[in-house]
Amino acid sequence: MPAYKAPLRDFDFVLNELIKVQDIIPALPGYEEATQDIFTSYLEAAAQFCESELAPLNRQADEEGCQFDPSTKAVTTPPGFKEAYKQYCELGFPALDCDPTYGGQGMPKSLAFPVMEMQCSSNVAWSMYPGLSHGAYAAIHAHGTPEQKATYLPRLVDGSWTGTMCLTEPHCGTDLGLLKTRAEPNGDGSYSITGTKIFISAGEHDMSDNIIHLVLARLPDAPKDVKGISLFIVPKYHADGSRNPVACGSLEHKMGIKANATAVINLDGAKGYLIGEANKGLSCMFTMMNAARLGCGMQGLGIGEASFQGALAYARERLQMRALTGAKCPDKAADPIIVHPDVRRMLLTQKAYTEAGRALTALLALQLDIEDKHPDAAARQDAADLVALLTPVAKAFMTDNGYEAANMGMQVFGGHGFIREWGMEQLVRDCRISQIYEGTNGIQAIDLLGRKVLLDQGQKLRKFTKQIHQFCQANEGNDKLAEYIAPLARLMKDVGEVTMGIGMASLQNKDEAGAAATDYLRLIGHLSYAWLWARMAEVAHASLGQGDDAFYQAKIATGRFYMAKLFPEVHTLLARIKGGAAPLMALDEEHFAF
Structure with missing residues (x-):
């Protein structure tokens, strides 16, 4: 597989020409130093690190995986991982967007998100170690006591300690109300935590001095459902250096991300410390979960970019057959496969989904920065509402599209794509978990439709579609954007009608919302991407003749492909939603098999 190259030109386009972060970020209190020069220097440094340090480790680390020693319960990461992490910390990246009070650099999410994408593209398994740590930092920063913050945050910020989140148990995943891990008060303010957690990413490894587990557990007098779950800080080593009885029981044997230690964690009376209020642990954990969901979306985006780069390089070099319209390279035995329409269909699908996903993550990062720093409460609330609405879209739509892009990249390689040495099948395996x-x-999908749309009678959705409506109104007579404006206007009308229809139907039968949810999320995903492609096309058309015309022409052409070949999926989605729950629920359970 060709070497990964960070898409710095596209980052510059999205951040500075499309989202225009420099018109907003330096004006936010606390971000005054986040100038364009700072953005450029950090992104170039991150690109250098990811291209030269992380990407070369990726394939061999997948081959070797992590090693578990049952006698010592220790986990060894693949060669080079520990050294790369040390360099990452020396470069200051763990502290990038963290609070300066605890040693952070105080940079905005608008800068941190592109850095995260580059890590996901170059080595997604490695990226999960600092990614989980940042989630633990966010939860403790938001909900910890001053003492907890002082104890844990400086070391999470400098990277000497890493973090995890421990939710899942063998009998419960999504339904955390079934959780059995117990937390018994010790009488000194600490708790004795006993239970088993599974699927714990970065749960045990040799890359840091300590691992801080955030563990969901149930107090003795807690209610039995999700209202009775509390969150605890459970360190591998206490602050005095003594060992806590929390240990890795085994590593999972996985389809992908083999270089990330996905551990079974056994807690045998481990000492833990309550974070936040008793029985309010799930709301505290969602601080970490929401960050993790956006991180998953970044994995889909990053892997899609890596697969596109590999497929594009191969398609330019691989000679097979002649173009249907006649030989394009008559001096060669055959034409490169990039001349064939079906190969172009796959490459353009990868490109269109990836570039729109990059625009969406930039938009969400900016909203997170506004939510965090804007002096106006109404602006902060509007930003928070947009992030809440689009987080499930970013997680699901971007990972579905990333997996499709990875599969297409493997398909472009033909039989070679199925062979491990080329690296394309690894991207498919690594992306699948996202x-x-x-x-x-x-x-x-259920979260989007049920909690983010129907629960508030579409208030967040209307705020979002109002922005799209205003864009369409402003460009109503713009002939260069006509191929976007009319379809967007129609889709907004359709979304309004279908949302009302689902809401009314679900009042009579809640299965109606469940039946519509997956298609509905993809519908909103296409609404988001089409709007962003329209905005990108607007910028590209306006920039022609000012230099770099090839880049802007490529943007225009890719946007047209998206609207002509990918956006029409909305018609199928609308038809499926209107089909209702009856076709799904009519078959009796005993008739599924005979």
Whole structure:
């Protein structure tokens, strides 16, 4: 597989020409130093690190995986991982968007998200170690006591300690109300935690001095459902250096992300410390979960980009057959496969989904920065509402599209794509989990439709579609954007009608919302991407003749492909939603098999 190259030109387009972060970020209190020069220097440094350090480790690490020693319960990461992590910490990247109070650099999410994408593209298994740590940092920063923050945050920020989140148990995944891990008060403010957690990413490894587990457990007098779950900090080593009885029981044997230690964690009376209020642990954990869901979306985006780069390089070099319209390279034995329409269909699908996903993550990162720093409460609330609405879309739509892009990349290689040495099948395997963990994509769909749309009678959705409506109104007579404006306007009308229809039907039968949810999320995904492609096309058309015309022409052509070949999926989605729950629920369970 060709070497990964960070898409710095596209980052510059999205951040500075499309989203225009420099018009907003430096004006936010606390972000005054986040100038364009700072963005450029950090992104170039991250690109250098990912291209030269992380990407070369990726394939061999997949071959070797992590090694578990049952006698010592220790886990060894693949060669080079520990050294790369040390360099990552020395470069200051764990502290990038963290609070300066605890040693952070105080940079915005608008800068941190592109850095995360590059890590996911170059070595997604490695990226999960610092990714989980940042989630633990966010949860403790939001909900910890001053003492907890002082104890744990500086070391999470400098990277000497890493973090995990421990939710899943053998008998419960999505339904955390079934959770059995117990937390018994010790009488000194600490708790004795006993239970088994599974699927714990980065649960045990040799890359840091300590691992801080955030563990969901149930107090003795807690209610039995999700209202009775509390969150605890359970360190592998206490602050005094003594060992806590929390240990790795085994590593999972997985389809992909083999270089990330996905552990079974056994807690045998481990000492833990309550974070947040008793029985309010799930709301505390969602601080970490929401960050993880956006991180999953970044995995789909990053792997899609890596697969596109590999497929494009191969398609330019691989000679097979002649173009249907006549030889394009008559001096060669055959034409490169990039001349064939079906290969172009796959490459353009990868490109269109990846570039729109990059625009969506930039939009969400900016909203997170506004939510965090804007002096106006109304602006902060509007930003928070947009992030809440689009987080499940980013997680599910981007990972579904990333997996499709990875599969297409493997397909471009033909038989060679199925062979491990080329690296394309690894991207398929690594991407597949992103559709499953941190809440399956089906759960994201239910969250979007049930909690983010129907629960508030469409208030968040209307705020979002108002922005699209205003864009369409402003460009109503723009002939260069006509291929976007009319379809967007129609889809907004259809979304309004179908949302009302689902809401009314679900009042009589809640299965109606469940039946519509997955198609509905994909519908909103296409609405988001079409709007972003329209905005990108607007910028590209306006920039022609000012230099770099090839880049802008490629944007225009890719947007047209998206609207002509990918966006029409909305018609199928609308038809399926209107089909209702009856076709799904009519078959009796005993008749599924005979």
